[in-house]
Amino acid sequence: MSNKIGIGIVTCNREDMFRKCVDSIPSVDSIVVVNDGNPYTSDAYSSKVKEVIQHNKNECVGISKNELLRYLIQDGCDHLFIIEDDMEIINPDVCTAYINACEVSGIWHMNFGYHGSANFKPGQYGVKNPRQIIEYENEIELAFNLHCIGSFSYYFRGIIKEVGYMDEKFHNAWEHVEHTHRIIKAGLHSPFWWFADIANSDQYIKEQSTPYQSSVIRKTPEWTKGMKEGEMLYKQKHGLFPTKTPDTSPEVVLKILEGIQKTYARKVL
Numbered sequence: 001m002s003n004k005i006g007i008g009i010v011t012c013n014r015e016d017m018f019r020k021c022v023d024s025i026p027s028v029d030s031i032v033v034v035n036d037g038n039p040y041t042s043d044a045y046s047s048k049v050k051e052v053i054q055h056n057k058n059e060c061v062g063i064s065k066n067e068l069l070r071y072l073i074q075d076g077c078d079h080l081f082i083i084e085d086d087m088e089i090i091n092p093d094v095c096t097a098y099i100n101a102c103e104v105s106g107i108w109h110m111n112f113g114y115h116g117s118a119n120f121k122p123g124q125y126g127v128k129n130p131r132q133i134i135e136y137e138n139e140i141e142l143a144f145n146l147h148c149i150g151s152f153s154y155y156f157r158g159i160i161k162e163v164g165y166m167d168e169k170f171h172n173a174w175e176h177v178e179h180t181h182r183i184i185k186a187g188l189h190s191p192f193w194w195f196a197d198i199a200n201s202d203q204y205i206k207e208q209s210t211p212y213q214s215s216v217i218r219k220t221p222e223w224t225k226g227m228k229e230g231e232m233l234y235k236q237k238h239g240l241f242p243t244k245t246p247d248t249s250p251e252v253v254l255k256i257l258e259g260i261q262k263t264y265a266r267k268v269l
Contacts, residue, residue: 005095006030006077008068010061011085012037015044017208018085022046025083026092032071034064050075061150062166062175069165073157080155086208087115087151094204098154101198104136105257106264107190109159109183111176112152113145113197115207132250133199134257141199144253148195150176152205162186167237172223174230177242188264190257191248 005028011018012035023046025031032051036059045052053067065082072080079099083089091097102108113119114128121129130143153176163186166179183189190196198204234242248256 003079004029004075004077005079005081005099006032006072006075007081007083007095008065008072009033009083009085010064010068011035011040012058012064014085015040019044020088020208021083021085022049024089026089026095028081028095030072030075030077032068032075034067036060036064060168060171060175062168062170062172065175066165066168069155069160073160078157080157080160082153082155084115084151087112088206088208089204090206091204097198097200097204101136101140101142102154102156103266104138104140104261105142105196106261106266107142107188107196107257108156108264109180109189110142110154110196110198111149111180112201112205113143113147113149113195114202115149115151118147118149119145128202130197130199131194132253134254136261143197143199143201144190144194145197146193146195148177148180151207159183159188162188167233169233170230171226173226174234174242178230178234178237181238181242181245188260190260191253192245193247194253 007025007028009022011033018040025048031049032053033045033049034053036055039054051071068082069080079095081095098110102110117125119129121127130145132144133141135141163182166175170178180189180195181192184192231241
């Protein structure tokens with residue numbers, strides 16, 4: 001294993017936010033950008049960006065993220081991070097924090113849980129509301145959240161080799177949820193409705209705006225259409241709508257986590 005770290009940024013028609021996002025990216029082995037919207041001015045791209053993939057027309061989030069993952073894997077990266085342009089890294093040790101947590105827990109895919117309001121306490125935006133926090137070795141803690149958010153994600157390349165890339169039939173909705181669901185079905189992640197993140201992820205990453213304030217996708221009728229069509233595609237693939245996925249008891253979750261750690265953890269710090 002090379003231990004090379006790569007970060008892919010997906011952006012679309014938000015040059016100001018993209019500039020802030022890319023400027024916040026720490027020093028890693030490879031940084032690639034997919035611009036799924038109008039071209040930016042040349043000085044928007046930091047010199048640390050290794051490759052810019054400019055689409056001639058708007059594709060979708062799944063296609064864009066797959067391009068990022070493919071590029072990073074082909075560039076020899078083992079640790080793959082995908083970030084959306086309205087996010088900002090506030091601690092340069094973010095990659096190390098996620099990789100250490102994954103190596104200790106054996107969970108090699110995690111999603112930052114605190115973009116938007118879904119994983120905060122109802123009516124108390126900013127107050128995190130994980131279902132459970134579990135402490136591993138060396139005081140590493142994982143938070144398990146009710147909802148799967150795709151604004152910042154980590155994958156070990158072996159995950160991609162095992163389950164493949166995102167399904168590009170999903171158009172700007174459900175693609176990351178369905179992909180994580182396939183990772184769960186492969187026995188490589190905690191159960192659905194128990195989505196893994198490092199417990200203190202908000203000390204490493206933050207959103208640049210209030211929930212969905214700056215969203216390009218969510219302001220269009222196409223997004224609503226994509227949500228409905230994505231739900232139907234999800235049901236065709238998995239036999240049920242994503243929101244109808246059965247929950248798992250905390251006791252069973254703990255047993256599954258113990259099994260994952262025993263099988264896939266690589267070190268005890």
